[in-house]
Amino acid sequence: MNRGLVWCALTLLLLAPAAPAAARVTVGSKAFPESWVLGEALTIELRLHGIPDVVHHSNLGGTEIVYAGLESGSIDVYAEYTGTIQEVILHSQQPLTIPELRSRLATHGLGISDPIGFNDGYALAVTGPVAARDSLRTLSDLAKHRGVRLGLTHEFLGRPDGYPGLARRYGLAMRDVRGLQHELAWGALASGAIDGTDIYTTDAQIAQLGLRLLEDDRGFFPRYDAVWLYRLDLARREPRALAAIAALTGVIDEPRMIRANARVVLAKQGYVASAESLLTEIHAGRAAAGAGIAGTGAGGGTARGDDAEPSVAASILRHTAEHLELVALSLAAAIVFGVPLGILAADLPWLSGIILTGTGLLQTIPSLALLAVLIPVLGIGAAPALVALFLYSLLPIVRNTCVGLQSIPAPLAEAAAAIGLPPRARLMRVRLPMASPAILAGIKTSAVINVGTATLAALIGAGGLGEPILSGIQLRQNSLILQGAIPAAVLALLVQGGFDVIERRIVPRGLRLPAARD
Amino acid sequence: MIEVVGLRKSFDGTLALDVDHLNVGASTTLVLLGPSGCGKSTLLRLVVGLLVPDAGTISVVGTPLTPTTRGALRLRMGYVIQEGGLFPHLTAADNVALVAQELGWDRARIAARLRELLEFVRIPAQLLERYPSQLSGGQRQRVGLMRALMLDPEVLLMDEPLGALDPMIRADLQRDLRQAFERLKKTVLFVTHDVSEAAIVGDEIALLRAGRIVQRGTFADLATRPADPFVTAFLKAQRPVAFPEPARA
Numbered sequence A: 001m002n003r004g005l006v007w008c009a010l011t012l013l014l015l016a017p018a019a020p021a022a023a024r025v026t027v028g029s030k031a032f033p034e035s036w037v038l039g040e041a042l043t044i045e046l047r048l049h050g051i052p053d054v055v056h057h058s059n060l061g062g063t064e065i066v067y068a069g070l071e072s073g074s075i076d077v078y079a080e081y082t083g084t085i086q087e088v089i090l091h092s093q094q095p096l097t098i099p100e101l102r103s104r105l106a107t108h109g110l111g112i113s114d115p116i117g118f119n120d121g122y123a124l125a126v127t128g129p130v131a132a133r134d135s136l137r138t139l140s141d142l143a144k145h146r147g148v149r150l151g152l153t154h155e156f157l158g159r160p161d162g163y164p165g166l167a168r169r170y171g172l173a174m175r176d177v178r179g180l181q182h183e184l185a186w187g188a189l190a191s192g193a194i195d196g197t198d199i200y201t202t203d204a205q206i207a208q209l210g211l212r213l214l215e216d217d218r219g220f221f222p223r224y225d226a227v228w229l230y231r232l233d234l235a236r237r238e239p240r241a242l243a244a245i246a247a248l249t250g251v252i253d254e255p256r257m258i259r260a261n262a263r264v265v266l267a268k269q270g271y272v273a274s275a276e277s278l279l280t281e282i283h284a285g286r287a288a289a290g291a292g293i294a295g296t297g298a299g300g301g302t303a304r305g306d307d308a309e310p311s312v313a314a315s316i317l318r319h320t321a322e323h324l325e326l327v328a329l330s331l332a333a334a335i336v337f338g339v340p341l342g343i344l345a346a347d348l349p350w351l352s353g354i355i356l357t358g359t360g361l362l363q364t365i366p367s368l369a370l371l372a373v374l375i376p377v378l379g380i381g382a383a384p385a386l387v388a389l390f391l392y393s394l395l396p397i398v399r400n401t402c403v404g405l406q407s408i409p410a411p412l413a414e415a416a417a418a419i420g421l422p423p424r425a426r427l428m429r430v431r432l433p434m435a436s437p438a439i440l441a442g443i444k445t446s447a448v449i450n451v452g453t454a455t456l457a458a459l460i461g462a463g464g465l466g467e468p469i470l471s472g473i474q475l476r477q478n479s480l481i482l483q484g485a486i487p488a489a490v491l492a493l494l495v496q497g498g499f500d501v502i503e504r505r506i507v508p509r510g511l512r513l514p515a516a517r518d
Numbered sequence B: 001m002i003e004v005v006g007l008r009k010s011f012d013g014t015l016a017l018d019v020d021h022l023n024v025g026a027s028t029t030l031v032l033l034g035p036s037g038c039g040k041s042t043l044l045r046l047v048v049g050l051l052v053p054d055a056g057t058i059s060v061v062g063t064p065l066t067p068t069t070r071g072a073l074r075l076r077m078g079y080v081i082q083e084g085g086l087f088p089h090l091t092a093a094d095n096v097a098l099v100a101q102e103l104g105w106d107r108a109r110i111a112a113r114l115r116e117l118l119e120f121v122r123i124p125a126q127l128l129e130r131y132p133s134q135l136s137g138g139q140r141q142r143v144g145l146m147r148a149l150m151l152d153p154e155v156l157l158m159d160e161p162l163g164a165l166d167p168m169i170r171a172d173l174q175r176d177l178r179q180a181f182e183r184l185k186k187t188v189l190f191v192t193h194d195v196s197e198a199a200i201v202g203d204e205i206a207l208l209r210a211g212r213i214v215q216r217g218t219f220a221d222l223a224t225r226p227a228d229p230f231v232t233a234f235l236k237a238q239r240p241v242a243f244p245e246p247a248r249a
Helices: A003-012 A033-049 A062-071 A082-089 A096-108 A126-136 A139-143 A153-159 A163-171 A180-191 A239-247 A254-265 A271-284 A293-300 A312-347 A347-363 A367-378 A380-405 A409-420 A423-461 A467-473 A478-506 B040-047 B070-074 B092-102 B108-121 B125-129 B136-149 B167-184 B195-201 B220-222 B229-237
Strands: A025-028 A054-057 A077-081 A110-112 A122-129 A150-152 A175-180 A195-200 A211-214 A227-231 B004-009 B013-026 B029-033 B055-060 B077-081 B155-159 B188-191 B204-209 B212-217
Touching: A003 A312, A003 B204, A025 A033, A025 A062, A033 A077, A033 A239, A033 A254, A033 A271, A033 A423, A062 A077, A062 A082, A062 A227, A062 A367, A062 A423, A082 A096, A082 A227, A082 B029, A122 A126, A122 A139, A139 A163, A150 A153, A150 A180, A153 A163, A153 A175, A175 A409, A180 A195, A195 A312, A227 A239, A254 A271, A293 B167, A312 A347, A312 A380, A312 A423, A312 A467, A312 A478, A367 A380, A367 A423, A380 A423, A409 A423, A409 B077, A423 A467, A423 A478, A423 B092, A467 A478, B004 B040, B004 B155, B029 B040, B029 B108, B029 B195, B040 B055, B040 B155, B040 B188, B070 B077, B077 B136, B092 B108, B092 B125, B108 B125, B108 B136, B108 B167, B125 B136, B136 B155, B136 B167, B167 B195, B204 B220, B204 B229, B212 B220, B212 B229, B220 B229
Parallel strands: A025 A054, A025 A077, A150 A175, A150 A195, B029 B188, B029 B204, B077 B155, B155 B188
Antiparallel strands: A077 A227, A110 A227, A122 A195, A122 A211, B004 B013, B004 B055, B204 B212
16 A cells, blocks of 8 residues: 555555545455465466466454455454354354355455355364363253363353353353463363363364364354355456456365465474465366466565565564554654644633543553544554554653643743743744653653554554564464564663653753752 | 723632722832732732732733733733742743743844843853753742743732742842842832732732732831821731840850
């Protein structure tokens, strides 16, 4: 997305939906490896169908974020699961067939393809030793052993077709159930910190960790057949895209998907490479399409993750540059708006309560909640990230500007008026320079906080140092996490040091001198 | 030069100032004298437009003080407060020249005026490059006077200007100010609670109590023909102590 446009959107706070560029097809994927591989496979397939401008936004957080991106037009297509569409998107209690889903989604301007070929349903799995100890074979068996410790994903704990429904159906009353990031659950299982977790039936780790899938003997879990969910206007904008989508239906069964997942998660091949292998398998089964896959896929460079495997230094550099851009633009906007707001708050008592309370309230909104609100309006990518960072940066700047101006001794503020300075000169020549140490301190606070908060931008496809951190968590690769965390920490220190230098240049010398002798 | 008619000001329902009529003629130094809370500073702050009166009118150099004339009138009044009221982020020179710079004076004109004023307030030129925190209290006060005089205003308003100074420096400055007022022929409104300071710098004294002028006249008038027992009581309360003779060895 054009950064200039983003900048305009931010400064003017235009709340217009981000319009997709005409000829471009944008593929999305959620923040887990299977979704990356499917997204990348479709990206390559779209190119093979002759569409030149295809972009893949990987790592777009959970269902809410990527679906909001689809609805707003920021992305055109992504891989979704029928059970998720029914429960989370359409809020239907009844199992729906593909034709039923299709007709309901059409009212949203969306379409779904035929099944891709595999079911990635929820299941509960326990470790082999625990299964043996308690003779666990089915979920009904689990209900008889309340001491089995479960670590479940937050999404599974929260959604009606997840743990709450499961517990009702089976009468589960487990004593120890805790929320855990999916990828952290594997480590917790291996170390014995938990006994069981929710898994997807195509997870690569099932065999590797020797887990026992508990049979859904009362048929609770719905089908999670993978399908392509896409915008219906795609047919008008780029008919070839529908052909590419159709080419990737009915061709990936569970073993094929598990192998593709294992290439990413266990063999650390990278999702681009895994998607290429997957397509090669598919195309090898057909007569004509074999050649040219690898070249097209690798040359595209559309992946926003780390799987294109540039050198570590280059990737750190790129993420740091993206990160700095996010911080610099949002901070600049916060200064441009925050300092005048602070002046207004200092000078107009009736407005000061509104301004300070308003910016304070913004600070209390959890960042994921704020992003979820912004996506339907601004789409995904840099725009909502910049707006969120801008809003979070306001409070320290506004408050410090206000307090800095108000703590100027009254006799001096009055003297500025009494000696005949007009209001503008009073502000520019006396009040702002005298308040400059406080204002700069506020800006510095905002900048340092901003460097940390900007790591969350990766959740909505805005890149930055959060991207290797997020990928590192997904892949359980500490080195990848450190590639994001260390530069972020260094950046925070540099920003702090940089502002100390700026402070020495901007704060008038007279305010930095030791106090008078007499 | 300064004329006040029917002026009233209350703070939170308490009457702080109630002056039926007060006129300060050209080239006159009138000292507003009185105890804390008598309204002398309130009167000065009304004249410079920092406070808005509840009732009454104020004219300065023949022009009624209103929100529209206030800005222009302030340029014709010099204003000095305790410690000079200097801005800590500006050098002494910039403090003095601040308003002239805003009015668009060129460098040469500012420099020439600074030289004149330096001579007048008797401080060395290099002090002008210092910041207020690098100056002594007396030096700050002299720089504050320079700032008030920069635009050569007809009127000087001084609110306890010597309040924070050591007694010896204070005595020096009282003498210097008296000479300055005589040489410059300014109309001066000078607020103090110090009787001897009032006697030294003022042509006339207006003694205030509880927001009203009790008596106006020369120091001799007040001392010899008090209008009210309060006048005598206030003047006598600040008589210097009688020193005993030094003991002989």
